[in-house]
Amino acid sequence: MSKPVIFTISAAWDDEALVWTGHCDDIPAAADAPTLDELLGKISAMALDLLPDNHPEVDPASLFLQITALREAEPAVA
Numbered sequence: 267m268s269k270p271v272i273f274t275i276s277a278a279w280d281d282e283a284l285v286w287t288g289h290c291d292d293i294p295a296a297a298d299a300p301t302l303d304e305l306l307g308k309i310s311a312m313a314l315d316l317l318p319d320n321h322p323e324v325d326p327a328s329l330f331l332q333i334t335a336l337r338e339a340e341p342a343v344a
Contacts, residue, residue, distance in 0.1 A: 268328035271321075275309050277302065279337040286335070293320060302335060 277288035280298070286305045289296040295312035299305040314326055 268325040270330050271324050271328050272330045272332050273313065275306070275331055275333045277305060277333055277335040279335075281338075288333070290331070293317070302333060306331060306333060 273290050273292040275288045275290045277286050279285075280287050283298070285298040285300050286302055287296070287298040288305045288309060290309055290313065293309075293313045293316050295309050295316060297305060297308040297312065299308055310331055313329060313331060317324055317326055317329065
């Protein structure tokens with residue numbers, strides 16, 4: 267296996283749409299989904315499709331995606 271290549275997905279919760287929206291500028295790709303796992307799945311598929319055109323030097327087997335997620339803190343339920 268080649269040296270790992272890590273791309274970061276920036277994700278934020280959309281309270282109105284009730285979905286996570288995320289993008290990765292390195293690929294480039296953007297998607298939304300109700301869960302972070304589903305968002306990762308969507309962007310992962312896009313990344314593997316777009317990788318040859320945007321980063322032909324990167325071996326798909328060495329691609330890793332990291333999610334940075336932002337959501338407003340919620341108070342604990344008593």
